[in-house]
Amino acid sequence: MGSEVLLYLYGAVSLSMIVFNIIYNLILNEKDRRLTSVENRFVKKMEEQLERLDRGEAAEEKHFQKLVKKLSRVGNLNAFDKMLRDHLEPRASEPAVQKYMHELQNVFLQLAVVYRDRENVQAAYFAYFLAGHRQKNHMAVDTIQDIMVDYMKKDNLYCRVNALQALYEFGSPESVVEAVALQDRMGRFFHEKILTDGLLSFKGDHRRLTRLLWERLDRFSDRTKLSVLNYIRFRSGEYQEEMYAIMTDEGADKELRLSAVRYVGRYPYPPAKQALLSFAADRDPNRWEYLAVSVSALAAYPGEDVISALMGAIHSSNWYVRSNAAESLRAHGLGYEELLEVVGGQDRYAREMMMYRLDRKRLEEEDAMERAVAE
């Protein structure tokens, strides 16, 4: 019927695949040996240059030209990456090594241009390489950072993440803000978590970075704004007034307002107390998230009015509001006696929630005692 011909064809392709995989496996087994061999060649060449530098001579221009050519192959770049980590960077305090690294900046600059035009996978690897070898005081920072911002235009998520990581490592707030703005303008998906956690890993002046980001905040999309607000919440307590303005802005995006409420919970701002109490008194079921988050934030605000609001919130029909209210009451240091109205009351849901929080407090104290005894 001819169907067996189709099976023969499939079989032949499959057999070719097996042969390919066997050969690939053999190559893989050799890979480590080849990598070490290339790395050793790099070490030898580098040592020659270091000796020259030790003698007070200049490093050879030809050596760096050859390096650019060799490192244009991603396999060699991989070996060079290993060489830098294993042999050069541990000796970073030696004057000759410092001079050599200074000379390398031009090589990296040329490579940044070469890899910018390569396929995305290789460009991403170069950005990763650069992020891993931040050379304080050695990099021609402005130029290479401009090129890294270009990497942000690539389609590939990893390339953009690695390029941003390199910029965080360089520590220039202006370049980071420019890259964040570019990323935002391009409108490609970038998870808030990646941006927030990335900004937190920035190696430069966070105060300046937060200020620059804040200045451009209005021009960002809500998604980027949220990442920036979350970053600021983890990094700086200097934006209480601004956060308060966002929190009370009825026209602002809900997630942004909630982030601002969390901020004034983390960094108490007395003028915000009344607004928080208003949220906590709001019984509109469509606005329960404001209620739940503000009840949490009130843990940081003293006062009878706060306790009273929390005692009211613990009777909410919403599980999250009850849970947060119980946690805040616990944070205010109230014991069984002060909470008698709740723990001895008729509302079973409020009672159970409060009892659990008090149970947890007791267990934490017991655990702490056990640890102290063990030590």
Added chain:
Amino acid sequence: MRDILQFFFDCVGFFFVLYMIGYASFLFLAVMVGSSTLYGAKRRNALKNELLNEYYLPVSIVVPAHNEEVTIETTIRSLLALDYKLYEIIVVDDGSTDDTSRVVQETFHLKHVNRPIQRKLQCQPAEAVFESRTHKVPITLIRKKNGGKADALNMGINAAQYPYFLCMDADSVLQKDSLEKIVRPVLEDDRVIAVGGSVRPCNGAKIRDGEVIKYRMPNQILACMQVLEYDRSFLAARIMFDKFNGSIIISGAFGLFKKSVVIDAGGYNPATVGEDMELVVKLHVFCRENQIPYRIRYATDAICWTQAPERLGDLCRQRKRWHIGLYQCMTEHRSILMNPKYGMVSFVSYLYFLIYELFSPYIEVFGVCTIILALLLEFLNWPYGVMYTCIYIVFSAVLSLTAFFARIHTIDLKLLWMDVIKAIGLCMLEVSCLRFLLAWVRMSSLIGYRKKKVSWGKIERKKINFT
């Protein structure tokens, strides 16, 4: 009469040629796509095209357990060894009659608390809750009345604090980087609502601190054949389904889900034994009916090690269970069949599972019966029949080996010569004998099937080699 019989055998022959070509084409495509995808992924990883920094989405790990006193400690230890910061462990003891709860309580120093649990999904009530905050991450043990695995999972979801939950079996262990890797698809695309991990038989593996330090093909023939089967059927096919958002199964042994969507979709169905597949199909239905943009992904590099049955009886019981689960799921969601609203999920995934998984044992046994009948009535073209059978067996074996060799593209498995010899030796046996035996088992699984009968499967447990 002879003409009628001739016509019948011709029709059957024609049907089987079509059937086998369809199956061969599917396997071929799956193995090719699977192999090339793994190759591409390995290259990308080697060139650091992955999210390398510490981006942590909070995850609740739900471990449903029923009479797991032998394995539960190892499972929790493997979870505590995970390279991840923001997660919690929730063990749900579903009315065990052994010492599962006691082992967890005593080993991990859990203390009783009066914790209220929100009933977002229906499940049997909790009898007691225990907690510990003295470990790297919070551990919660919930003891409840027996209600089945789906019921236990629903309880775990109710107790979960975080927006994503991970379900796993109590007889499995996770590789230390598996949580980080299963979360990555969510960070790469916020439409992702579920991610399946790669489940591998741990028979023959030695795991230390959450990392495989030694992996060989198992010594037991049955386990060894299952390794080949996993590579061919599960790994390759799931990668292919992933290409067009068509995965309709995420193994219950290792899957990550967005909690809010699962709750909105109604959670696990306690009336089915194939709750893992049912949930994924339900998510497809829910998202498409409500026009929610979604993706269901498969993370090949997120690894969970599980025990493959080493006894034939256990394997047969496991496959019977799977087949009943498949039947329940396919009938429950039959509206998907040939429904353009579901696109490739309907015309490729559902159809494949219907024809080549649910009906295949009946079709194959019918084929064998027809051959016997043709033999008795002297209609069988012997040389042609034998040739065709041989071609099929050799072709299937070659595909098994192709999938097996593709393992070199996975991150941590090396190809060893002894394993290659074992694979070559056993691939013929697997496609010619085990496959037909399992076809018979699956065919008979629905005999005496009762709709409401849901219970935990019983398979002999051994301690996993985890130190």
